[in-house]
Amino acid sequence: MVALVGPSGAGKTSIANLICRFYDPTSGPVKLNGHDLRKVRLASLRRHLAVVLQDTFLFNTTLRENLLYGKPDATDEELIAASRAAYAHDLSCPTAVPRRPATEACA
Numbered sequence: 001m002v003a004l005v006g007p008s009g010a011g012k013t014s015i016a017n018l019i020c021r022f023y024d025p026t027s028g029p030v031k032l033n034g035h036d037l038r039k040v041r042l043a044s045l046r047r048h049l050a051v052v053l054q055d056t057f058l059f060n061t062t063l064r065e066n067l068l069y070g071k072p073d074a075t076d077e078e079l080i081a082a083s084r085a086a087y088a089h090d091l092s093c094p095t096a097v098p099r100r101p102a103t104e105a106c107a
């Protein structure tokens with residue numbers, strides 16, 4: 001495990017953004033296991049990354065649609081697994097009631 005630690009403005013968020021390829025460096029490469037990230041397929045790179053934001057938010061829609069934002073073709077089983085992993089399954093049903101607001105409790 002690696003922790004990026006430093007004062008505000010040191011570049012922690014910039015490094016995380018570069019690793020995710022939210023933008024590319026203006027000079028020099030960012031390498032992963034010796035491979036320039038610009039030569040790795042974006043979909044392949046992103047499949048191996050998970051981002052946890054400092055400030056979390058839900059889109060103002062159902063839990064199902066919030067989960068599908070991360071993987072539009074997810075199956076019901078994957079949605080349930082994701083909601084359990086996020087400890088959200090007790091809060092709302094991602095599959096049983098598709099139009100249920102994200103914050104409404106599961107019956």
Ligand SMILES: Nc1ncnc2c1ncn2[C@@H]1O[C@H](COP(=O)(O)OP(=O)(O)OP(=O)(O)O)[C@@H](O)[C@H]1O
Binds near residue numbers: 006007010012
């Ligand atoms: N797109 C950009 N172009 C030029 N400079 C930038 C850009 N984005 C960030 N910076 C600058 O790069 C430096 C590093 O910022 P960054 O947000 O990565 O720091 P940080 O370590 O995450 O800080 P914090 O602890 O406050 O979150 C800052 O001086 C910031 O103003």
Ligand SMILES: [Mg+2]
Binds near residue numbers: 012013014
């Ligand atoms: Mg930061």
